[in-house]
Amino acid sequence: MPPNVMAQRELQLSLPGSAAVTPTTAAPAPATGTTGMATPMATEEREGPAEVAAGVRGVAAGVVAGLNEPQADAVAYTSGPLLVFAGAGSGKTRVITYRVANLVARERVPPYRILAVTFTNKAAQEMSHRLRDMLGDAARDVWVGTFHATCAKLLRRHGTAVGVASNFVIYDSSDQKSVMTRVLRELELDERRYPPRMVLGRVHKEKQEGRRPEQMNIDSYMDEAIQKAYRKYQEALQAAAALDFEDLILRTLDLCESKTPEAAAVLRKFSYVLVDEFQDTNATQYALLRALSSQTNNLCVVGDDDQSIYRWRGADVRNIRGFRSDYPNARVVKLEQNYRSTQTIVAAALGIIARSSTREPKELWTSNAEGDPIISLGTSDERDEAAHVVAGIHDARASGISMSDIAVFYRVHAQSRVLEEALRAANLPYQIVGGTKFYERAEIKDALSYLRLLVNPASDVDMLRIINSPPRGIGQTTVERLASLASSRGEPIFETLGAMDAMEPQSQASGKPLFQASAKKRLGQLQVLLRNLKEASSTLLPHELFDRVIAQTGYRAALEADDSSENEARLENLAELRGSIEDYGVEAEARGESPTIQGFLERVSLQSDTDDMNETERVTLMTVHGAKGLEFQVVFLTGMEEDMFPYRGMNDSQGMDREQLDEERRLAYVAVTRARSKLIVTHASARQIFGTTRWSSASRFLSDIPPELIEERMTPQARGASAGGRYIDGSSRARGNIPTGRFEHPQSLGPVSPPPRAPARPTPPPGERYVDDAFFDDSGEEGEVLRRGSKVLHVRFGEGEVRKVLDLGEPAVVAYFPGWGEMKVLARFLKAR
DNA sequence: GATTGTGAGGTTTTT
DNA sequence: CCTCACAATC
Numbered sequence: 001m002p003p004n005v006m007a008q009r010e011l012q013l014s015l016p017g018s019a020a021v022t023p024t025t026a027a028p029a030p031a032t033g034t035t036g037m038a039t040p041m042a043t044e045e046r047e048g049p050a051e052v053a054a055g056v057r058g059v060a061a062g063v064v065a066g067l068n069e070p071q072a073d074a075v076a077y078t079s080g081p082l083l084v085f086a087g088a089g090s091g092k093t094r095v096i097t098y099r100v101a102n103l104v105a106r107e108r109v110p111p112y113r114i115l116a117v118t119f120t121n122k123a124a125q126e127m128s129h130r131l132r133d134m135l136g137d138a139a140r141d142v143w144v145g146t147f148h149a150t151c152a153k154l155l156r157r158h159g160t161a162v163g164v165a166s167n168f169v170i171y172d173s174s175d176q177k178s179v180m181t182r183v184l185r186e187l188e189l190d191e192r193r194y195p196p197r198m199v200l201g202r203v204h205k206e207k208q209e210g211r212r213p214e215q216m217n218i219d220s221y222m223d224e225a226i227q228k229a230y231r232k233y234q235e236a237l238q239a240a241a242a243l244d245f246e247d248l249i250l251r252t253l254d255l256c257e258s259k260t261p262e263a264a265a266v267l268r269k270f271s272y273v274l275v276d277e278f279q280d281t282n283a284t285q286y287a288l289l290r291a292l293s294s295q296t297n298n299l300c301v302v303g304d305d306d307q308s309i310y311r312w313r314g315a316d317v318r319n320i321r322g323f324r325s326d327y328p329n330a331r332v333v334k335l336e337q338n339y340r341s342t343q344t345i346v347a348a349a350l351g352i353i354a355r356s357s358t359r360e361p362k363e364l365w366t367s368n369a370e371g372d373p374i375i376s377l378g379t380s381d382e383r384d385e386a387a388h389v390v391a392g393i394h395d396a397r398a399s400g401i402s403m404s405d406i407a408v409f410y411r412v413h414a415q416s417r418v419l420e421e422a423l424r425a426a427n428l429p430y431q432i433v434g435g436t437k438f439y440e441r442a443e444i445k446d447a448l449s450y451l452r453l454l455v456n457p458a459s460d461v462d463m464l465r466i467i468n469s470p471p472r473g474i475g476q477t478t479v480e481r482l483a484s485l486a487s488s489r490g491e492p493i494f495e496t497l498g499a500m501d502a503m504e505p506q507s508q509a510s511g512k513p514l515f516q517a518s519a520k521k522r523l524g525q526l527q528v529l530l531r532n533l534k535e536a537s538s539t540l541l542p543h544e545l546f547d548r549v550i551a552q553t554g555y556r557a558a559l560e561a562d563d564s565s566e567n568e569a570r571l572e573n574l575a576e577l578r579g580s581i582e583d584y585g586v587e588a589e590a591r592g593e594s595p596t597i598q599g600f601l602e603r604v605s606l607q608s609d610t611d612d613m614n615e616t617e618r619v620t621l622m623t624v625h626g627a628k629g630l631e632f633q634v635v636f637l638t639g640m641e642e643d644m645f646p647y648r649g650m651n652d653s654q655g656m657d658r659e660q661l662d663e664e665r666r667l668a669y670v671a672v673t674r675a676r677s678k679l680i681v682t683h684a685s686a687r688q689i690f691g692t693t694r695w696s697s698a699s700r701f702l703s704d705i706p707p708e709l710i711e712e713r714m715t716p717q718a719r720g721a722s723a724g725g726r727y728i729d730g731s732s733r734a735r736g737n738i739p740t741g742r743f744e745h746p747q748s749l750g751p752v753s754p755p756p757r758a759p760a761r762p763t764p765p766p767g768e769r770y771v772d773d774a775f776f777d778d779s780g781e782e783g784e785v786l787r788r789g790s791k792v793l794h795v796r797f798g799e800g801e802v803r804k805v806l807d808l809g810e811p812a813v814v815a816y817f818p819g820w821g822e823m824k825v826l827a828r829f830l831k832a833r
Numbered sequence: 834g835a836t837t838g839t840g841a842g843g844t845t846t847t848t
Numbered sequence: 849c850c851t852c853a854c855a856a857t858c
Contacts, residue, residue, distance in 0.1 A: 245848050475835080606848065623845080623846060649843090
């Protein structure tokens with residue numbers, strides 16, 4: 001993870017402090033709304049060194065020093081609900097950590113009674129580290145973790161009160177999908193009308209909004225089918241002692257509401273609850289937070305509605321926007337000073353977000369230097385783009401910027417490949433965050449399934465996964481019969497397997513034995529194998545168990561048997577998995593816990609690849625989503641084209657709705673605000689994506705940035721493409737004022753060339769209009785909007801339909817004209833129909 | 834029962 | 849472009 005330079009910068013100011021702010025704990029919460037505390041700044045207030053709790057490294061006094069006024073306010077306000085709007089780069093994490101430190105060191109709140117919740121492990125880790133720096137050992141007892149990890153922890157301890165087995169396993173999305181597939185089959189629902197993905201999506205949505213099957217709104221036959229599937233899916237999970245991600249939250253909420261002694265204990269547990277990225281919470285998560293803080297109402301939520309980018313995942317930005325009405329006496333603090341970025345970058349970000357249709361009013365500002373202009377680079381295609389990103393990285397390095405302080409962002413992972421190739425060819429070290437996940441590889445999933453099955457034999461998904469892996473002669477027919485036998489007996493497959501010896505199951509139809517002798521024998525062997533491993537699992541260390549599993553199951557042997565390069569890679573992956581099990585063991589012991597397989601598995605299922613970024617000297621490639629919460633000196637924001645960003649799916653039809661567009665806009669805002677001093681945005685006129693070529697114009701978000709902040713450029717290739725391209729209408733591409741500068745790192749730039757200018761357009765004849773560049777317009781209300789599907793009229797080709805919109809320095813399209821085919825035409829030669 | 838091939842479908846972002 | 853599901857074949 002890149003170092004938080006802002007923090008470093010500020011800590012220099014803050015640490016000498018023996019100054020402290022008068023605790024404002026007792027102050028009544030004024031209803032004045034925003035930042036209105038008149039608390040003097042730390043530097044103006046003198047106190048003797050504050051008493052320091054044992055084990056706390058003298059930070060109590062410094063806790064509030066070095067914070068600006070609203071920050072200090074948020075840290076010091078400790079009695080009741082608190083809502084912090086934290087603009088990008090405004091020192092949000094800092095406020096949370098200082099707040100926790102203040103609670104422990106000054107307010108003497110026992111660390112184990114503080115809960116700080118984040119969304120990503122990455123954020124949780126960073127918070128832990130910072131707390132450790134401030135509080136030392138006391139930090140260990142603060143509950144810091146993601147929603148999911150926190151819930152898992154609570155459920156392991158107390159879940160039995162609401163019927164959650166303490167050895168539950170967590171099903172990831174592919175596990176979930178296979179459960180759902182089986183459910184849908186059992187319900188005999190048509191796979192085309194009810195794709196598992198879709199049904200699962202609907203079920204998740206219900207769960208995210210806290211609705212059980214019986215609470216669903218049923219408006220159609222399909223809803224009814226989904227309701228059935230939802231029920232059955234939950235039954236299947238319950239039978240397998242498995243939880244999906246939503247269940248982790250929902251069942252913890254159940255626990256809280258259960259009126260059991262365990263519930264009482266959990267509800268009493270935390271006297272302070274803090275949440276980071278509150279704008280990303282869904283209804284269930286919010287309900288859980290409310291429950292966990294219900295005894296004291298000391299709920300502190302920190303977030304930024306402008307950075308709400310997970311609506312698709314159930315996040316409800318109304319949680320943060322409506323917090324004040326849920327907690328009318330909440331103190332509201334707005335952190336509006338940005339410490340991260342240049343004025344130029346902040347202004348650009350504001351230009352983008354300003355057009356969002358709904359926002360909590362706030363003014364982000366900075367006292368940082370103006371900085372360099374943003375470079376907007378037009379490229380011909382994704383390869384050209386990648387080549388110039390590489391060139392830009394070289395330039396940045398030449399000006400002394402560390403590789404780990406450079407990032408390349410893209411909207412979707414699919415864009416990473418070309419960039420990756422270019423970086424590799426240029427010998428630039430890089431790391432890709434996210435994407436194809438290690439833990440999704442087949443061999444890893446197989447190995448983990450064995451381990452999970454040993455912890456929780458009821459987990460049918462795992463059983464079905466490994467039953468014939470490595471191949472042991474148990475075929476589809478046998479598996480199906482076994483599974484249906486188990487389900488008719490109402491027990492997990494593992495149990496049925498164990499009972500095989502004692503019974504002679506017969507087919508109901510024919511009365512013949514259900515299993516052939518050979519099949520039965522093989523099932524018996526598997527049963528013995530698993531039983532032996534299970535016995536061993538209680539005595540062996542996790543990595544030893546792993547070794548035994550891949551040895552005794554024949555998994556390793558099967559891979560070694562044929563030494564293809566794929567199998568070699570698989571063996572390496574398994575070795576890597578073993579390594580991470582060992583690492584886990586070491587860490588667990590360091591924490592004074594004894595390592596267990598269950599502990600390891602939990603870590604795995606709640607961890608994403610995004611989490612382990614290291615600080616080595618490498619350029620970071622990631623999606624914009626992955627970038628949230630991070631910052632880099634230099635940021636390349638690629639693929640800034642209409643259709644890519646804002647991203648539109650494949651469905652060729654209509655555009656996106658306002659809400660989607662707003663979310664894309666916020667995403668763009670997040671992307672831009674990651675940059676500290678340099679932002680280079682790139683767009684390509686043509687892009688190969690998902691196997692087809694897409695032509696598009698520059699993103700509307702670029703035109704929302706005040707033009708004076710941007711320096712427009714084109715790569716030679718892009719210029720060549722537009723200058724050399726001949727059009728059927730014979731239009732000349734020759735135009736004046738095309739900048740000719742090489743692409744270099746902004747800091748080493750010469751004089752800025754003026755942006756390319758479209759040639760003056762002739763006045764349209766009376767009664768005619770020219771279709772023009774109004775397709776940058778969000779609202780579609782002014783001007784003529786030219787987009788896919790628009791009907792156009794050309795003087796020679798007649799009526800046509802727009803297939804692609806492109807930016808060739810001026811608006812142009814690929815349009816289909818019956819009798820002519822697809823033609824590339826400048827928009828100014830077209831009339832709208 | 835296993836292996837291989839073909840086709841179709843879907844393609845965002847993540848705990 | 850990729851994955852997955854299913855069919856045909858050994």
